[in-house]
Amino acid sequence: MGSGSAGNGLLVEVGGTRILADCGFALNSALARLARRNIDPASLSAILITHEHDDHIGGAARLACKFGVPVWLTHGTLQAAGERFAGVAAIEVFDCHQRFAVGAIEIEPYTVPHDAREPAQFVFSDGAARVGLLTDAGSLTAHMQAVLSGLDALVLECNHDLDMLWNGDYPQHLKQRIAGKFGHLDNATAAQLLASVDCGRLKHLIAAHLSQQNNTPELAGVALAQALNCEQQWIGIATQHDGFDWRSVS
Numbered sequence: 001m002g003s004g005s006a007g008n009g010l011l012v013e014v015g016g017t018r019i020l021a022d023c024g025f026a027l028n029s030a031l032a033r034l035a036r037r038n039i040d041p042a043s044l045s046a047i048l049i050t051h052e053h054d055d056h057i058g059g060a061a062r063l064a065c066k067f068g069v070p071v072w073l074t075h076g077t078l079q080a081a082g083e084r085f086a087g088v089a090a091i092e093v094f095d096c097h098q099r100f101a102v103g104a105i106e107i108e109p110y111t112v113p114h115d116a117r118e119p120a121q122f123v124f125s126d127g128a129a130r131v132g133l134l135t136d137a138g139s140l141t142a143h144m145q146a147v148l149s150g151l152d153a154l155v156l157e158c159n160h161d162l163d164m165l166w167n168g169d170y171p172q173h174l175k176q177r178i179a180g181k182f183g184h185l186d187n188a189t190a191a192q193l194l195a196s197v198d199c200g201r202l203k204h205l206i207a208a209h210l211s212q213q214n215n216t217p218e219l220a221g222v223a224l225a226q227a228l229n230c231e232q233q234w235i236g237i238a239t240q241h242d243g244f245d246w247r248s249v250s
Contacts, residue, residue, distance in 0.1 A: 076118020
């Protein structure tokens with residue numbers, strides 16, 4: 001529904017099960033984004049939270065409270081932001097090392113290096129196809145590579161171009177945080193991930209969480225296309241305002 005430092009949210013649907021991974025938008029913005037996709041917010045089966053940063057949880061609690069949607073998150077995220085979810089009737093805590101199911105969707109959470117209490121990312125499956133989400137990770141791990149191998153679709157962070165970041169106007173401490181091993185993936189590291197995993201089944205690849213100050217869709221698209229040896233126009237780009245259109249994985 002949108003991807004970037006001003007808010008993140010990804011819809012995944014299998015049959016009658018609809019999951020919203022993160023909701024970093026204000027409530028009215030989240031409702032407008034759902035309405036543009038003809039989604040009744042009361043039809044959401046769950047809101048999954050990756051971590052406690054505001055661009056991922058900004059509107060999650062209000063949306064959950066207003067429409068009675070259960071919220072799933074890690075122990076660490078609950079400890080870090082529990083007061084934000086105090087009014088939510090249904091809170092479910094998941095372990096990053098155990099798969100769980102919400103309706104027709106199986107979720108495989110996995111740990112990532114990021115400057116949050118207990119951050120997680122997800123692979124979603126209907127038992128046949130697997131869709132991966134990876135944003136907000138500062139570096140690659142063998143565990144991440146194993147989990148993300150053999151996917152049918154992947155939403156992949158391309159937060160920044162390193163040259164643009166280091167030569168830009170951000171203060172030095174912020175540049176170091178973003179480029180650090182607990183910050184965000186740059187284009188080259190995202191491409192490195194693709195080169196290190198099995199992409200033989202990959203039908204859709206979306207570059208996500210692009211910085212509006214330190215990256216461009218062109219740079220991200222070129223880096224990922226080179227890693228996959230494909231045409232650049234095959235790479236999708238998630239925008240802050242609109243996210244991207246529905247993609248079907250059969």
